[in-house]
Amino acid sequence: MEELSLHILDLVQNSLGAGAGCIEIVIEENTDRDLFLVEIHDDGKGMSREFVERVLNPFTTTRTTRRVGLGLSLLEMATRQCNGGIEIDSELGRGTKVRAVFQHSHWDRAPLGNIKATLITIISANPLVRLVYRHRVNNRSFSLDTEEVITVLGDIPLNHMAVLDWLENYLSQELNELYGGG
Amino acid sequence: MATLKSLDDLRKLREQVQGEITERFGGEVKIIVGMGTCGIAAGARDVMTAILQELRTRNIQAAITQTGCVGMCEREPLIDIVRPGEERITYGRVTPVDAKRLVAEHVVHGRVVEDLVVARFEE
Numbered sequence: 001m002e003e004l005s006l007h008i009l010d011l012v013q014n015s016l017g018a019g020a021g022c023i024e025i026v027i028e029e030n031t032d033r034d035l036f037l038v039e040i041h042d043d044g045k046g047m048s049r050e051f052v053e054r055v056l057n058p059f060t061t062t063r064t065t066r067r068v069g070l071g072l073s074l075l076e077m078a079t080r081q082c083n084g085g086i087e088i089d090s091e092l093g094r095g096t097k098v099r100a101v102f103q104h105s106h107w108d109r110a111p112l113g114n115i116k117a118t119l120i121t122i123i124s125a126n127p128l129v130r131l132v133y134r135h136r137v138n139n140r141s142f143s144l145d146t147e148e149v150i151t152v153l154g155d156i157p158l159n160h161m162a163v164l165d166w167l168e169n170y171l172s173q174e175l176n177e178l179y180g181g182g
Numbered sequence: 183m184a185t186l187k188s189l190d191d192l193r194k195l196r197e198q199v200q201g202e203i204t205e206r207f208g209g210e211v212k213i214i215v216g217m218g219t220c221g222i223a224a225g226a227r228d229v230m231t232a233i234l235q236e237l238r239t240r241n242i243q244a245a246i247t248q249t250g251c252v253g254m255c256e257r258e259p260l261i262d263i264v265r266p267g268e269e270r271i272t273y274g275r276v277t278p279v280d281a282k283r284l285v286a287e288h289v290v291h292g293r294v295v296e297d298l299v300v301a302r303f304e305e
Binding site: 001006009010013016017070071074114117118120121122124125126149152153154155156159160161162163164165166169170173 | 188189191192193195196198199200215217218219220222223227228230231234237238241242243245246247248250
């Protein structure tokens with residue numbers, strides 16, 4: 001994957017496949033500590049300890065259509081190339097946490113890329129799933145909780161085209177500020 | 183303060199939208215985008231972005247959902263379109279440019295874009 005935001009989209013599909021009703025995405029970019037951290041937490045059905053141990057193997061999958069799964073192994077490979085790694089914390093019936101760490105300055109670290117497109121894709125296709133997004137870049141931070149947006153919207157669905165328009169502008173503005181833009 | 187202003191905008195938007203009728207075509211058109219690892223690697227996110235842009239430009243409200251790998255990885259990005267009461271059409275190797283065509287032809291006019299079809303199902 002050319003962008004970390006595509007890995008994030010990929011992991012979120014795993015969470016949705018696990019029946020998650022709430023998904024939290026956390027991104028932390030810390031240049032002082034030279035760390036780039038991505039976490040996905042979900043309240044899906046979780047994985048057994050045995051499955052977690054096998055899950056980084058590309059020949060592991062829950063899919064029935066084909067016997068090879070790649071998402072987590074691709075992410076692990078990407079972290080390893082950048083002096084990092086991934087940790088998976090999962091419990092059956094409770095949910096899963098995936099934490100991926102990269103060396104921020106590493107030559108091979110893919111850029112975050114178009115995280116806005118990833119968020120809008122997730123929200124537009126899953127308006128009933130609560131999405132919490134927390135993003136920190138050194139001392140600046142931004143967060144979005146779709147539940148707060150839903151509270152303001154009342155009975156208008158989150159995937160209404162006018163709402164997605166608003167969201168697009170809002171995210172552009174906030175992400176721009178997060179990176180120190182005017 | 184940007185956040186508060188934006189929430190104000192959102193409240194205004196709510197008032198505007200509440201009066202509108204969004205029902206079209208006797209129900210919503212369903213669009214399903216393949217978002218497994220294979221779909222994403224093949225460009226599904228850009229296709230999704232193009233679909234959303236085209237729907238917004240044309241002011242069409244459709245129900246978009248995502249799905250995982252369906253076993254036709256080599257034909258990703260895969261897009262299914264279902265108009266109410268009509269058969270489900272699966273399109274393969276869809277590019278962002280194709281996506282706009284699918285909205286204009288199939289979603290709006292019900293004309294199946296034959297050169298991109300990979301499967302058909304009765305719903």
